[in-house]
Amino acid sequence: MSADRTREELGTTDAPAEDELAQAFDRIVDEGAQRLHRSWREVLTTGLAGGLEVAIGVLSLLAVYAETGSHLLAGLAFSIGFIALLLARSELFTEGFLVPVTAVVAGRAAPRQLAKLWGGTLVANLVGGWVVMWLIVHALPPLGTTAVESAIAYVDAPLDLRAVCLAFLAGSVITLMTRMQHGAHSEGGKIVAAVVGGFVLAGLGLFHSILDSLIIFGALHAGAPFGYADWLAWFWYTTLLNMAGGLLVVTLLRLVRSKDLIERERAAAQNGR
Numbered sequence: 001m002s003a004d005r006t007r008e009e010l011g012t013t014d015a016p017a018e019d020e021l022a023q024a025f026d027r028i029v030d031e032g033a034q035r036l037h038r039s040w041r042e043v044l045t046t047g048l049a050g051g052l053e054v055a056i057g058v059l060s061l062l063a064v065y066a067e068t069g070s071h072l073l074a075g076l077a078f079s080i081g082f083i084a085l086l087l088a089r090s091e092l093f094t095e096g097f098l099v100p101v102t103a104v105v106a107g108r109a110a111p112r113q114l115a116k117l118w119g120g121t122l123v124a125n126l127v128g129g130w131v132v133m134w135l136i137v138h139a140l141p142p143l144g145t146t147a148v149e150s151a152i153a154y155v156d157a158p159l160d161l162r163a164v165c166l167a168f169l170a171g172s173v174i175t176l177m178t179r180m181q182h183g184a185h186s187e188g189g190k191i192v193a194a195v196v197g198g199f200v201l202a203g204l205g206l207f208h209s210i211l212d213s214l215i216i217f218g219a220l221h222a223g224a225p226f227g228y229a230d231w232l233a234w235f236w237y238t239t240l241l242n243m244a245g246g247l248l249v250v251t252l253l254r255l256v257r258s259k260d261l262i263e264r265e266r267a268a269a270q271n272g273r
Contacts, residue, residue, distance in 0.1 A: 052129070174201060176249075
């Protein structure tokens with residue numbers, strides 16, 4: 001359905017805010033449908049590339065933190081990873097909440113396709129990041145020590161209210177970053193959103209399932225005094241809470257705001273079958 005047709009049906013042609021909403025909705029649904037109809041090969045390769053690019057961001061984070069001791073500056077450095085994801089059109093698991101879910105709700109894809117995207121991307125992100133972190137630690141051994149120091153804050157964190165809030169906020173922040181990028185009208189605006197997202201996530205030490213897993217992998221490659229079981233004990237709840245933060249805050253609000261657009265998109269999809 002075109003943006004012009006949608007706006008005419010809604011009677012919003014004279015309302016700039018609704019006009020912008022309809023255009024952004026169309027972009028989100030079209031992109032989500034394209035991502036959800038990828039083959040397994042495409043899902044895994046874009047996920048592996050995403051893990052590599054986040055790992056480059058982690059490399060920058062560790063290097064800056066080792067030199068300055070500043071988490072805020074390290075967070076700014078990490079945004080290189082999100083900029084790479086944006087420009088390379090790769091896939092990051094926690095960026096798969098707003099856009100694909102909207103496409104499924106709008107009737108442009110099936111829930112099983114969403115499960116394939118989430119599962120394949122999550123595993124591929126971790127595998128790609130694990131490999132690159134091995135290269136980083138062996139190429140630049142001092143950064144391994146920095147990774148161990150940083151990773152302990154995650155694996156030693158108890159599952160308490162603070163940890164729940166840190167992980168929930170991380171899912172909300174990265175989904176908001178996705179929303180900001182789809183609302184931007186230029187590549188420059190999208191890059192600004194990537195920098196903001198990287199700064200908040202990494203600079204403030206929020207619990208992010210992929211970013212922080214790669215830091216933990218770097219620490220494990222460097223001989224950290226903990227194991228993969230300790231990572232899994234942190235990873236499972238962080239992943240679920242990232243999903244909750246992304247789905248229950250930004251995505252849900254967006255779906256409620258776009259209720260009329262979703263109903264008309266679903267009707268168009270059904271008529272097309």
